[in-house]
Amino acid sequence: MSEETTRLQKMTASRGVVICNDTNAVSRKFDGFLVLEDTVVASLKVSGSTANVIANYVTTPATAIKAGALITPQANDMFTEITLTSGSVSIIL
Numbered sequence: 277m278s279e280e281t282t283r284l285q286k287m288t289a290s291r292g293v294v295i296c297n298d299t300n301a302v303s304r305k306f307d308g309f310l311v312l313e314d315t316v317v318a319s320l321k322v323s324g325s326t327a328n329v330i331a332n333y334v335t336t337p338a339t340a341i342k343a344g345a346l347i348t349p350q351a352n353d354m355f356t357e358i359t360l361t362s363g364s365v366s367i368i369l
Contacts, residue, residue: 297364315363
């Protein structure tokens, strides 16, 4: 599959989504997430690591990410867990 096709699948959420709108951790592999309202992410993990990597994606993690932001993994990573402090996101599978 070409990189262009993979990107298009992510943008269209062709494998579905899961809405996270509480403070419980969601543990599953996912390609990214769309911020639906101003949202603070408490923790974000990538495959092969138990470390919280939110600071690699947001310069000030304690400040809300604005609605409409699309967050995708860097390099060849895959997100594996997200926990919110507030707000809601659409997890792209």
